[in-house]
Amino acid sequence: MVLKSKIKKYLALSKINIQRALTYRISFLTSLLAALIQLFVMFYIWKAAFSEKITLAGFTYSDMLTYLFVSQGINNIYGWYTTVERNIAYKIRTGDIALDLVKPLRFNFARFFEVLGISFVQVFFIIIIFTVFKILVPEFRTPKSDLYLFLFLVSTFLGFLCMFSLSFLVGLMSFWTLNYWGLYYVKKSIFDFFSGAIIPLQFLPLSIQKIAVILPFKSIVFIPTLIYLGKFTIHESIFQILFQALWATALWISAVLMFKLAIRKVVIHGG
Amino acid sequence: MVVRKYFKIYLRFLSRNIQSSMEYKVDFLLGILANLFQSILGLIFIWAIFNRIPTIKGWNFHEVAFVYGFAIIPSGISELFLNNVWLIPTVYVNQGNLDRILTKPLNPLFHIIADGFEPHGFGFIIFGASLCVYSTLKLGLSFSFLNILYFMVMITSGTIIYFSINLFMATLSFWLMDIVSSMVLVHHLSEFAKYPLIIYHKAVQIILTWVIPYAFTSFFPAIFLLKKGALMLSFLTPAVAISVFLIAYSFWNFGLKRYQSSGS
Numbered sequence: 151m152v153l154k155s156k157i158k159k160y161l162a163l164s165k166i167n168i169q170r171a172l173t174y175r176i177s178f179l180t181s182l183l184a185a186l187i188q189l190f191v192m193f194y195i196w197k198a199a200f201s202e203k204i205t206l207a208g209f210t211y212s213d214m215l216t217y218l219f220v221s222q223g224i225n226n227i228y229g230w231y232t233t234v235e236r237n238i239a240y241k242i243r244t245g246d247i248a249l250d251l252v253k254p255l256r257f258n259f260a261r262f263f264e265v266l267g268i269s270f271v272q273v274f275f276i277i278i279i280f281t282v283f284k285i286l287v288p289e290f291r292t293p294k295s296d297l298y299l300f301l302f303l304v305s306t307f308l309g310f311l312c313m314f315s316l317s318f319l320v321g322l323m324s325f326w327t328l329n330y331w332g333l334y335y336v337k338k339s340i341f342d343f344f345s346g347a348i349i350p351l352q353f354l355p356l357s358i359q360k361i362a363v364i365l366p367f368k369s370i371v372f373i374p375t376l377i378y379l380g381k382f383t384i385h386e387s388i389f390q391i392l393f394q395a396l397w398a399t400a401l402w403i404s405a406v407l408m409f410k411l412a413i414r415k416v417v418i419h420g421g
Numbered sequence: 422m423v424v425r426k427y428f429k430i431y432l433r434f435l436s437r438n439i440q441s442s443m444e445y446k447v448d449f450l451l452g453i454l455a456n457l458f459q460s461i462l463g464l465i466f467i468w469a470i471f472n473r474i475p476t477i478k479g480w481n482f483h484e485v486a487f488v489y490g491f492a493i494i495p496s497g498i499s500e501l502f503l504n505n506v507w508l509i510p511t512v513y514v515n516q517g518n519l520d521r522i523l524t525k526p527l528n529p530l531f532h533i534i535a536d537g538f539e540p541h542g543f544g545f546i547i548f549g550a551s552l553c554v555y556s557t558l559k560l561g562l563s564f565s566f567l568n569i570l571y572f573m574v575m576i577t578s579g580t581i582i583y584f585s586i587n588l589f590m591a592t593l594s595f596w597l598m599d600i601v602s603s604m605v606l607v608h609h610l611s612e613f614a615k616y617p618l619i620i621y622h623k624a625v626q627i628i629l630t631w632v633i634p635y636a637f638t639s640f641f642p643a644i645f646l647l648k649k650g651a652l653m654l655s656f657l658t659p660a661v662a663i664s665v666f667l668i669a670y671s672f673w674n675f676g677l678k679r680y681q682s683s684g685s
Contacts (some may be wrong), residue, residue: 180602184609190625191612198477198620199470206473286643332451332541339458348462353469 160257160263167267182275185226192218207352212289213379217350219283219290221375223276224306225347227269230315234261235321235337239330251413258406262314267308280406294380301387308394312369315401316341322405322412346372366397426454431535434482438538449540456500456544460493464552464617475671483556484647490552492615492639495579497545499587503580505537506587510594510601518653519680530673560647568646579638583611585662585669586633592669595676607633614639630654637661 171178185410209217238261241247250257283290293299300406320337324330344350344367351362351372362368373390376382382390442449464486471482513519513533522529553572557564589603610628614635618626629636637658645655 176599176602179604183606187606187609187612191616194620194622194625195466195470195616202474202477204472232510327445327447327451332448332453332455335455336451336458339455339462343462343465348466349469353472 160259161380162401163255163260163263164267164270168271171268171271178271179275181247182272182279185222186279189218189222192222207350209350209352212255212291212322213381215287215289216291216379217375219280220378221347221371223280224309224371224374225345226276226341227272227306228265228317229311234314235324235330235334237261237264238318238321239324239333242324257409258318258402261318262318265314277342291379293378296378297384298380298387301384301391302374302378305377305387305391305394308391308398309370309374311398312366312394312401313341315398315405316370318405319401319408322408325412325415341370345370346375350390366401369394369397427528427531431531434535435538438536439540442538450457452539452541453544456497456541458549460489460545460548464489467616468565478617478619480619483559484649486552487556487560487616487647488617488639488643489615490549490556491643492549492611493545493575494549494553495583495638497542497549498541498576498580498610499583500545501542501586502538502543503587504539505533506535506584506591507604508602509533509588509591510604514594514664514680515598529668529677536600557646562646562648571642572646575642575658578659579642581662581666582634582638583636585665586635588673589665589669592673592676595680609634611638634661634665 193215196211196214199206200214204210206214238247241250250260253260284292293302317337320333321330323333327333344362344365346362347369347370351359351368354362373394377387377390434571467485467489468482470518471477471485475481482498513522519529562568586607587604590600590607593603594600612630612632613621613625618629618636618640621629626636630641637654641651641654642658644651
């Protein structure tokens with residue numbers, strides 16, 4: 151019973167944010183359309199590249215289009231509008247964070263459920279866009295089997311958890327900078343590169359690949375997308391999902407600890 | 422005389438704006454880094470593909486890199502000096518700050534633009550210029566005086582095109598409430614200009630050439646230096662820049678005449 155009422159409090163936050171996303175639907179759709187323009191540019195580049203050669207780094211044209219659509223889709227579940235770091239930076243700058251500290255909610259959980267609400271709306275739009283793609287682009291594939299689809303969904307969720315905690319950690323850095331804009335884009339570039347959102351990791355030089363496979367970023371985009379494509383066997387997929395789960399836990403714990411440290415700074419600054 | 426007065430005022434504004442942006446050193450550096458990283462990422466994407474294929478549709482890596490570098494320079498310059506055009510819809514029109522500007526004995530557009538300086542633009546300019554020099558060396562193209570002059574004229578034209586498109590969109594805010602989103606979207610179309618135009622669908626090519634002429638900020642001027650044809654369109658670039666500026670500026674003046682402040 152206690153647990154149920156606790157979850158209810160957090161779900162209320164998700165609900166508010168779904169409503170908020172729907173209220174500001176124009177800005178919301180704009181960020182999605184902007185991502186779509188980016189996707190089109192990459193689509194044409196791949197199309198031109200595959201007009202020269204049948205496979206690149208083990209990817210066929212159909213593999214690559216599917217990779218492009220799925221990876222961009224996942225990368226945009228957590229779009230600009232959803233950013234937890236933007237939210238935290240704002241709370242820090244305006245001092246609103248003090249209000250959150252007195253609320254009977256855990257700060258990390260509260261932020262997570264907020265993001266969950268907005269991402270829910272984002273996923274809804276992404277599914278619509280994907281349905282259209284499926285009709286227009288025959289090379290865009292669906293997962294091999296229901297089992298792969300299930301593993302893909304689990305993997306995407308774990309990737310989302312990693313992304314949340316990592317962004318939360320970046321957000322806390324706004325305790326030291328005024329403008330989160332620069333921080334956001336530096337973070338985004340690093341994440342996009344190591345997560346496989348720009349290009350599948352197989353395309354990178356071996357030395358970089360070796361680093362990328364142990365870092366948490368590949369959990370966000372690369373692992374779920376490859377599971378979707380069926381590039382991993384079932385066994386490998388489960389191993390990769392365990393890798394994600396491990397990082398998700400470690401990052402969540404770090405986020406909680408870092409938040410406690412950062413809060414001390416607020417208390418010291420307070421009058 | 423008028424030009425000299427404006428120039429002097431501009432320098433005053435600029436030095437004040439530079440001072441204020443240097444006040445927050447971490448943000449200053451992060452902003453530049455952000456743009457630098459973003460453009461490096463775009464280049465890695467191209468590089469990783471060309472690592473597997475020597476040429477795409479007759480273009481090699483250094484030629485594509487040249488277009489990429491060329492494209493981000495004007496975008497960086499317009500961000501550096503002309504960024505305040507982004508604030509016209511919100512800060513100046515919706516919040517009524519334009520009233521304050523209109524009471525000053527200066528050209529209102531000049532005043533708005535002079536009031537903003539965005540150091541982030543440096544990231545694009547530095548990276549774009551280095552990339553162009555690097556590709557020029559690798560391709561064995563010449564650094565003749567005429568080529569450099571041509572480059573400067575084209576970069577200036579490209580900057581004017583960026584600014585004019587933004588100004589045109591921003592002017593719509595005299596009639597429409599939420600215009601920033603559309604402005605962002607139209608600006609995003611410039612992503613297409615970072616890569617050779619020939620890879621896109623015909624319709625996309627036509628739009629980027631004759632409707633929202635971002636192709637003139639990179640592809641058309643660059644192909645002349647790369648000796649890849651379309652001379653006429655290359656040299657049309659300054660004319661396109663002047664035309665879009667005149668259209669945007671007349672539209673802005675038209676909007677300004679009809680402007681009714683949000684104040685009572």
